[in-house]
Amino acid sequence: MEHKEISKAVIQRLPRYYRYLEDLMDQGIERISSGDLSRRMHLTASQIRQDLNNFGGFGQQGYGYNVFNLHEEIAKILKIDQVHSMIIVGAGHLGLALSNYTNFRKRGFDIKGVFDNNPKVIGQEAGGVKVSPMSEMKDIVEKNHIRLAALCIPKDAAVKIVDDLISYGVRGFWNFAHVDLEVPEHVVVENVHLSESLMRLSYRVFEEQ
Amino acid sequence: MEHKEISKAVIQRLPRYYRYLEDLMDQGIERISSGDLSRRMHLTASQIRQDLNNFGGFGQQGYGYNVFNLHEEIAKILKIDQVHSMIIVGAGHLGLALSNYTNFRKRGFDIKGVFDNNPKVIGQEAGGVKVSPMSEMKDIVEKNHIRLAALCIPKDAAVKIVDDLISYGVRGFWNFAHVDLEVPEHVVVENVHLSESLMRLSYRVFEEQ
DNA sequence: TAGATTGTTAATCGATTAACAATC
């Protein structure tokens, strides 16, 4: 197998490499050395080479890396070379914002449903998807073999719904609720805790004063 | 001074401690030991004690930590024991979602303005604040001595506006645009790159398959 | 070929964990 247990720090950086490679392609740049890329990204050339070599030797001595090729390889590593169906649970402002965000579709994340219990929002359109009642969630998740769910609901609701979603087949949660979800080992949670991010900003801006 | 250069990893964890302490207070728990907290948070007691001791000895041998007191101390460390004025640049779905998010106000982040150039949204209400044209930004930032700005605009617009905002007095950016902002040393950027987070989820869910 | 740059091993640095004396 290609993996020998990749560290969290490396995975954290991969999407950023991917973004820089995209920018390079937009600029029509066809090849890049680890040294050149390191200067643009403000990290060391060593780190870039170490990171990439976790997955294979994508470069060539004396030449560097082919931008298009490396971009494609990272897409494969991140499994975004394939389409993933997902649902959004909660059609509040944040859920609707995610649903309307076209970039996700561009990256191969196909939103198959947005769910809410509030009659006021059910039937409303959000980025090409109609908001459905929660009662239809099981059916849609199972019929479409959906593995990813974004949770844009309050923390109590999130904790309550997780086990159901897992039993329907969900294997990864994109969690925007302010709570740490307890899930079995084969299920993954990626947290986006916005208030915590804002607190870190506060610390960093005001710590010296 | 109280600081001896705190590591990023520690700052990353502080808001999470804060959240757990809040939950403990809600549950009416008055004291907690590092061991007990470590089991709840799935980390080691050593790490908790090391982290907290960067800022002072908040505990007591044989007793543990007073929940209310520690909660208050962390608020002070994070500088969220005071009110911070901020603005939101961009009144798209995401900007409006942030503006409507009442938790930020609860934490002492006071949204003084939401700005956009789109005539369709100007004048619209978002979480108690009216959307204003960008032309009014300078005035509002300077009059209110605003130091924090959330950037919910496309990457090109974000890159363009940063220097202006710094010249008005902004010292911290909460950046939702898919770009790394180049800022002087006295200015801080906290990134929330949602697509990158979603890619990491994709990797972690599908890597083995 | 000579120059450039990778892939990879070794050295360094920093963060986490363990251990325990201090002390409430």
Add this chain to the structure above:
DNA sequence: TAGATTGTTAATCGATTAACAATC
């Protein structure tokens, strides 16, 4: 006082950086 638990030093672990032989 005895038991519990901190604060803090030392040991371990892991991640980053440096160095350089391999090679395009």
